[in-house]
Amino acid sequence: MSLQVDITHRLGEFALEVRFEAPTGITALFGRSGTGKTTVVNAVAGLLAPQAGRILLDGETLLDTARGIDLPAHRRRLGYVFQDGRLFPHLSVRRNLTFGQRFAPAGDGPDLDEVCALLGIADLLERRPQALSGGEKQRIAIGRALLSRPRMLLMDEPLAALDSARKAEILPYLERLRDRTEIPMLYVSHSVAEVARLATTVVVLDGGRAVRAGPAERVLSDPAMVRQIGLREAGAVLPARIARHHADGLTELAISGGRLFLPRMETPPGAQTRVRILAHDVILSRAAPEGLSALNILPVRIIALREGSGPGVIVQMQCGEDRLLARITRRSAEAMALKPDDAIHAVIKSVSVSRTDVGTG
Amino acid sequence: MTGWLGPEEWQAVALSLKVAAWATALSLPPGILVAYALARWRFRGKQVLNALVLLPLILPPVVTGWVLLLGFGRNGPIGGWLEAQFGLVLAFRWTGAVLAAAIMAFPLMVRAIRQGIEAVDPRLEEAAATLGAPRLAVFATVTLPLILPGLITGAVLAFAKAMGEFGATITFVSSIPGQTQTLSTAMFTLLQVPGGEGPALRLAAISVVIAVGALLVSELLARRAARRVAGA
Numbered sequence: 001m002s003l004q005v006d007i008t009h010r011l012g013e014f015a016l017e018v019r020f021e022a023p024t025g026i027t028a029l030f031g032r033s034g035t036g037k038t039t040v041v042n043a044v045a046g047l048l049a050p051q052a053g054r055i056l057l058d059g060e061t062l063l064d065t066a067r068g069i070d071l072p073a074h075r076r077r078l079g080y081v082f083q084d085g086r087l088f089p090h091l092s093v094r095r096n097l098t099f100g101q102r103f104a105p106a107g108d109g110p111d112l113d114e115v116c117a118l119l120g121i122a123d124l125l126e127r128r129p130q131a132l133s134g135g136e137k138q139r140i141a142i143g144r145a146l147l148s149r150p151r152m153l154l155m156d157e158p159l160a161a162l163d164s165a166r167k168a169e170i171l172p173y174l175e176r177l178r179d180r181t182e183i184p185m186l187y188v189s190h191s192v193a194e195v196a197r198l199a200t201t202v203v204v205l206d207g208g209r210a211v212r213a214g215p216a217e218r219v220l221s222d223p224a225m226v227r228q229i230g231l232r233e234a235g236a237v238l239p240a241r242i243a244r245h246h247a248d249g250l251t252e253l254a255i256s257g258g259r260l261f262l263p264r265m266e267t268p269p270g271a272q273t274r275v276r277i278l279a280h281d282v283i284l285s286r287a288a289p290e291g292l293s294a295l296n297i298l299p300v301r302i303i304a305l306r307e308g309s310g311p312g313v314i315v316q317m318q319c320g321e322d323r324l325l326a327r328i329t330r331r332s333a334e335a336m337a338l339k340p341d342d343a344i345h346a347v348i349k350s351v352s353v354s355r356t357d358v359g360t361g
Numbered sequence: 362m363t364g365w366l367g368p369e370e371w372q373a374v375a376l377s378l379k380v381a382a383w384a385t386a387l388s389l390p391p392g393i394l395v396a397y398a399l400a401r402w403r404f405r406g407k408q409v410l411n412a413l414v415l416l417p418l419i420l421p422p423v424v425t426g427w428v429l430l431l432g433f434g435r436n437g438p439i440g441g442w443l444e445a446q447f448g449l450v451l452a453f454r455w456t457g458a459v460l461a462a463a464i465m466a467f468p469l470m471v472r473a474i475r476q477g478i479e480a481v482d483p484r485l486e487e488a489a490a491t492l493g494a495p496r497l498a499v500f501a502t503v504t505l506p507l508i509l510p511g512l513i514t515g516a517v518l519a520f521a522k523a524m525g526e527f528g529a530t531i532t533f534v535s536s537i538p539g540q541t542q543t544l545s546t547a548m549f550t551l552l553q554v555p556g557g558e559g560p561a562l563r564l565a566a567i568s569v570v571i572a573v574g575a576l577l578v579s580e581l582l583a584r585r586a587a588r589r590v591a592g593a
Contacts, residue, residue, distance in 0.1 A: 047487050073490040074499075080491035086484055090506045090589060099502070103493030148492045 100148025477511015
C-alpha cells in the first residue's frame with residue numbers, strides 16, 4: 001500500500017509544488033502553518049482540485065490532470081479526520097459512526113463493536129455530538145472514518161484543537177490504530193512531539209515544497225531540518241527495546257548505542273518503543289564524566305557540526321546505528337575543539353518515551 | 362355555519378386553501394433547487410437568476426399577471442403549447458391561480474430556504490463526501506435535515522403569500538365565483554357591492570385565523586426541527 005503524490009497548485013502568491021511517496025504505516029506531513037499541509041491532504045481527499053499533477057493510491061489513479069482524471073471525493077474511499085471533527089449535528093453518535101457504512105463496498109473491515117472497543121466509545125453511542133467533549137468528538141470522528149472502510153486514513157491536525165490533557169487522552173488510541181490495523185495513514189501535524197511519537201515516515205514541507213522525506217528517525221535527527229523543526233523542538237528519535245525493570249524503580253532500555261535508564265514504565269520487557277532526546281537536553285563531554293548525577297551517558301562519535309545564525313551549534317553524532325543531536329554554544333564547541341570523527345560522551349538530561357509498543361516502528 | 366357564510370364564500374375559502382396548498386407544494390422542489398444553486402454554486406448568470414427570482418416581489422402584481430396572461434393565455438406561446446400538448450388550460454382556471462400564486466410566493470420561499478442553506482456548514486457536506494456519500498445522498502442525509510427549519514419557514518411564508526395573492530391572480534384568472542374566486546378576490550368583489558361589508562368582514566376574519574394559525578404551526582415545527590438539528 002503506498003500513496004504517491006506529485007502536485008502543483010498556485011494560490012495567489014503561494015505556490016505549492018509537492019512530491020512525495022507515503023509507504024505503509026503513518027506518514028507525517030510536517031511543517032509550520034502556512035506551508036501547504038492542509039492543501040496537500042485536501043487534494044489527496046479530492047476536496048480540492050490541484051492545477052496540475054498526479055495522485056496514485058496503490059497504483060490506482062485518483063488524479064491525473066494530464067489525462068483528465070479526477071476521481072470525486074466519494075469514490076476515493078479515503079477516511080478523513082478533520083481538525084474540527086465535523087460530526088453531523090443532527091445525528092446521534094451511533095448514526096454518525098455508521099454513516100459511511102452504507103456507502104462502503106462489502107468486504108472486511110472493522111465493525112461497530114470493534115471500533116468502539118478500539119477507541120473506547122461504546123458508552124457514547126446514544127449521545128448527541130453536542131454533548132461530547134473535544135476529545136470524545138475526535139475519537140468519534142476517527143471511528144466514523146474507520147467504519148467507512150477506507151483504503152487510507154487522512155488526518156489533518158486531529159489533535160490541534162485539543163488541550164494537552166485531551167491530546168494525551170487520544171494519542172494512545174492513535175498508536176493502537178497504527179499498531180493494530182493495516183490501514184496506512186497520512187497525518188498532518190506541526191507538532192514534533194506528535195510526529196516523533198506516531199510517524200514511521202516523515203515528509204517535511206517548507207514554503208510549499210517537500211524539502212525532505214524519509215524514515216522518522218532519520219528525518220527528525222537530521223541537523224539540516226533544525227530550521228523547519230524549530231530549535232527548541234530539535235532532537236533525535238531512536239528505536240529502543242525495554243530490556244528490564246529494576247527493583248529500584250528504573251526501567252532499562254536498550255538502544256543500538258548503549259543503555260538508557262528511565263523512571264519505571266508499564267510496558268513489559270521485550271517491547272519495542274521509541275525514545276526522543278531533545279538537542280538541548282544533551283550535554284557533551286570529552287572525558288568520560290565522573291561524579292555526575294546523570295545516569296544516561298552514551299559514547300558517541302561526531303558526524304558533523306552545523307552552525308546556525310545564533311550563538312548555537314548543532315552537533316550531530318553517531319550513537320551505535322542511530323544518531324543524536326546536541327545543541328551547544330559556539331563558545332563551548334570552540335573551547336572543546338570539537339570536530340568531525342571525534343569520539344566523545346553525550347550526557348542525556350531527559351528522555352521522552354512513547355508509551356506503547358511501536359511494533360516494528 | 363352555512364348561514365354565517367354563503368356557499369360562494371365557502372367556495373372561496375376552500376379554493377384559496379386548495380390554491381395555496383398546490384402553489385406551495387409545486388414550488389418547493391424548484392424552490393430548493395434554485396435556493397441551493399444561489400447559495401452554493403458558482404455559475405454564469407447567477408445574478409440574472411437571482412434578479413429573475415426576485416422580480417415578482419418588485420414588479421406591480423398586475424404586471425406579473427399580465428405577463429402571465431400574455432405567456433400562458435390560450436393564445437400565448439406557452440399557454441397555446443400546453444393546451445395543444447396536454448390539454449392544460451391555465452388562464453381563467455383555478456390552475457392558473459395556482460401558477461400566479463406560486464410565482465408571487467416564489468421569492469419569499471427561495472429567500473428563506475437560501476438563508477437556511479447558507480447557515481449549513483459546507484464542510485459537513487465535504488465530510489459526508491469523504492465518507493463515500495454521492496452528491497444526492499449528501500443532500501438527502503446531511504443538507505436536507507439541516508435546512509429543515511428554513512424549509513418550513515419558506516413553505517409557510519409561501520403558503521401565506523399564496524393565500525393572500527390578489528393582483529396577479531385577478532389579472533390572470535379573473536374572479537369567477539366557484540372557479541377562480543379566492544378569499545382576496547371574493548372580498549374585493551363583495552366590497553364593490555352595497556351591503557357586502559358583512560360577508561367581507563367574515564372572510565377577513567377567516568383569513569386572519571388561517572394566517573395566524575399557519576404562523577403558529579410553522580413556529581412550532583421550525584423550533585422542533587431546529588432543536589433536533591442542534592441536538593440540545
